[in-house]
Amino acid sequence: MTEDKKQIVTVQDDDGTRLDVWLTEALQDDDVEISRSQVQTLLQNGFVTGPRDRVKASDKVVPGEVYTVVLPEPEPFEVAAEDIPVDIVYEDEHVVVVNKPRGLVVHPGAGNLTGTLVNGLVGKGIRLSRLGGAMRPGVVHRIDKDTSGLLVLAKTDLAYHRLSEQFREHSITRLYRAIVHGNLQHDTGIIDAPIGRDPQNRQRMAVREAGKSAVSHFRVLERFGKYTYLELRLETGRTHQIRVHMAYIGFPLAGDPVYGPRHTLPIKGQALHAATLGFAHPDTAESLFFTIEVPEDMRRLLGLLEAAGNFGT
Known part of the structure; x- marks a missing residue:
């Protein structure tokens, strides 16, 4: 041991x-x-x-x-190569940036060993750094299964170390788009509230005094009566951070099955999209910046809200 x-x-x-x-x-x-x-x-x-x-x-x-x-050493594990469609936005010998669709898990885990983004990348012959562990090769950050958008994975150990350092130093740019319940009156704001496991429900996170520091910034893009379209910027990257923070201030994400209301907009999963990702290239230090538009399901919701003015009333 x-x-x-x-x-x-x-x-x-x-x-x-x-x-x-x-x-x-x-x-x-x-x-x-x-x-x-x-x-x-x-x-x-x-x-x-x-x-x-x-x-x-x-x-x-x-x-x-x-x-x-x-903690005993885990059993040996090898990620299975699978033919899963992967939208690769950028790739070189050190990193690969992908646009993950809603509904796809990032990496294998207990009870979920196949059908993930990492399985799809391995299926394309992409070799990822093993420093993240057998089930998390190359994974330096994650987005939830039902969140769509951009993330970067490390192909080399150098990239893994240097990207991880940027995440620790909060120098990575991460901008999200979200549709939330409620008419958010403040045009901009900062949510600074620590997050930890919910002691009443192990599957949830919650704002807790004993939790880890978590800071989110928001900016209103458009208001639709009972819904608001936001851009959010993360300083930290806690599990479910945006979902927890928005529910905490009384504006839960539309479609969120865990932190939101039961009656919501017609979308499978929370209306949350990782739209922009920026970081320093781990080898050249060149500034890389990627932006991807919101997926079709969120575009459809925005169209409904614009057409109705106050959809769901």
Whole structure:
């Protein structure tokens, strides 16, 4: 077992929470998703040590306690090459920029090993950096399955390192287009609210004081009575960031099945599109900037809203 597979976590303010519940939350980050049953297996097999000789799932945590978790090496995995259409916007020996359609998962994961964008790229003979891991080769950032638009993947280890550094430094330009519920009166604004796992629902994220810093900027493009068309710029890239932030301020994305209302505009998934992506080329440092128009389904919604003036009233 290698040292980099070990995580040390400290209880902050979760006094009295069951250990398995608390660890499931504490071990989550933007790159790792772990279930409560997986945590319970780790506890049962001695991969978790703490302040007591033997730690159990039902133990109640106390602020200040420190736990060490050893995450076993994952089973060997090779991404399957598949004939999946991929819209390549730009490619050279270091990077590939793609326009991902709504409904396509970016990379394989537990219970979802095939049918992803990465499978399609491998099927085209594109070799991606292995630094992202066996299931995430070349993946330095993601967009949700039901979000469309631009993302860049690293083909070389140099590209992976340098693109990852740009994301850490927040020097990447990422502009999104979104249709949200409600008439947003402010023409521009900044949402600065930390995001973490929702303790009540493991499939959701939420604004939480103990979450990670998250900052989103918005600008109104057009108003349609009960809906607003926005451009959003991300400073950070937390899971579901735009979806969580807009719901938090009372303007959830149209079509969002997780954070939005049940009755919404006719679109499969949230009306969110990663329209613009800019970064410094990892080898030449040349400034690369790409913009792609919103997909047909969002164009159709905008046409309905323009024609009706207040569609859905």
